[in-house]
Amino acid sequence: MDEPQIYARLAQIFEDVFDEDSIQVTPELSAKDVDGWDSLAHIRLILTIERAFKIKFSTSEIGKLQNVGGLVTLIKARAE
């Protein structure tokens, strides 16, 4: 799966999790940019991504995440 595909899938997931279709999913996007992206929504986001890409993140990976760019790097490394 290449990066544009991952971003496209992530856009769907963000819409699903935040119930909001106007979010631009860019590498720089982070929690402070999205209304309702609190710690619980973050968990829901991570869980939805794990299921969608059939991967599992470790606790420390989730803890280190800063923005969508970091997330995509992780997904790329995991999902073949």
Add this chain to the structure above:
Amino acid sequence: MAGTGAGIQPMDSLYSELQWLPRAPREFPERLKALAHLEGPQGRELQALALCALDLNQLTKLAKAIEKARTKASAGGRSLDPLVPFRLAVLSNATFDLIAPALVASGVRHGISLEIIQPSYDQVAQEALTPDSKVNSAKPDAVLFALDYRALPLKLSLGDSETSSATVQGVIGYLQALRGGIKANSNAVCIFQTFAPPPETLFGSLDRALPGTLRNLIDGINRELAANVLASGDVLLDVAGLAETVGLANWHNSQLWNMARFSFSDELIPLYADHVARTVAAIRGKSAKVLILDLDNTVWGGVIGDDGLEGIKIAQGDARGEAHLAVQRLALDLRQRGIVLAVSSKNTDEVAREPFEKHPEMLLKLDHIAVFQANWNDKATNIQAIAEELSLGLDAMVFLDDNPVERGLVRKLLPQVRVPELPEDPAYYARTLAAAGYFEAVAFAAEDLQRAGFYQDNAKRASLQKQIGGVDAYLASLDMTITFQPFDATGRARIVQLINKSNQYNLTTRRYTDPEVAELENDPEVFTLQVRLADIFGDNGMISVLICRPGEAAAWEIDTWLMSCRVLGRKVEHMVLREILRHARAAGIRTLCGTYRPSDRNKLVADHYARLGFTKVDEDGSGLTRWELQVEGAEPETAPMNVVSQGFFVAREKSRA
């Protein structure tokens, strides 16, 4: 399937994905959005969406739409018709924020408009015990104690049974204190969860046996908790059972606990929420009461009209046959706990009945089926006819059919009827039906045992009554046979049961033990009757018990006269009196003396003796009345039934021997 990724556990998806529910339609998001513009009541459309198998994100979105619709409705002074409002407070030691919306959406699935009252994280004791806490001042209908084992003071005491039972008692005491706080301050129904033990063991298998291990302590707490709930009228949510069903390793997710204090895996939130919702619906009496069965390929394998009696599969030892037998067994067990069974089949009536009558392996018999609809009408019409016949609402009906077309039709035309999706393989039909939890109950009363038969017989009797004019003609059409016998050893257990259980049709409410009744059997001075009644619908069994003791001067004192309320209105009491008089005359008795001793349950029979032609001779301040009837010339009303009187001579012979 998932499962190739790092550490994703494959799960039995029947439960985690709520596979008895149809998948969410592709246009689910559009229909949600359309709700915002929908004028008029939104309850039905919300429920239609909730009746799909939804994941956590879909549940969360639906909950948002529900909250909006509720705000709009209450602004107009209405509730979310036809949904029933319910206020549920949740006290939890874990993160409940993601579960609460799932509960709201699942509640709508079960016909409940749930308002969740959720205090701050981990304020369990403060909220329960403080009179003006958020929970108590909200006056909820029920409080759910959503605690997991980490909320409990569980100290290991390996091999020390004394300390470990003290630990268990300590925990139970803590839960009782929480309950006491809620009961005193808001008097809400308390819903307690059993505790799912963690999958990790200390010794291994020995953990179950050895006192003081975590597993052993939790087992003890669950057992005690369940017993308390049964005794107190509280409600139990068996989370431990749920976790066992899906597997403890699937249930517990240590990463999510560490990161966000999730009590269990996020993937199981929809399942958990559905279980909470069905429990609340059961508290509100919204559980289903009737199971309507399709026949071909549901109750048996194959098509009776094509394959014939020899061709259909229901035999033991045949894999497919056993799958359908499992459906029959579940249906029978449900019937035993009070669920009414009905049949809706596209068949010629005689052909559909044939297996019930002639196939030796069939567990279900025609006797078990309250309403049998085999014809060529569409199933929605038939289900409506069944509901009418039973005088029950469509929302009390569950319809089990292997054919997706029939399921779809019924769901579309009768959305109130619950129709489980079924997997390809009939081996899983019974499990799927059970997993759906349509018949969830929060209590079990002895009358439940009788209920299926009661509805069934009443359905038959009511349809007879339709055909026939007056009550007497109706009674005659029942072709009743009443059987009188003196007490004997064979009948003793039932006699003792009736004496100790009957409250309403019981003139004196005197209770006797088994040995006391045995003594009466052999006392030649005492006249006793056990009375049975059969009619065209079957044998009602023993329905009346009578004891006469010798009184003064050629009189019999009626010590006990009781009757089962099932046979009220059949003039059984008149026939019993005729039988007493017959024996009284033979024994040279001149007077029958009766007593009505009022209890708080037997008003029904306050004028029992008056109706039978006795004369009142005394009344005291407590409402106790005494009555007499002269045997000579007494001619009580008769009723159309065959009378069998047996065993009297033999009994006297024995007692003399």
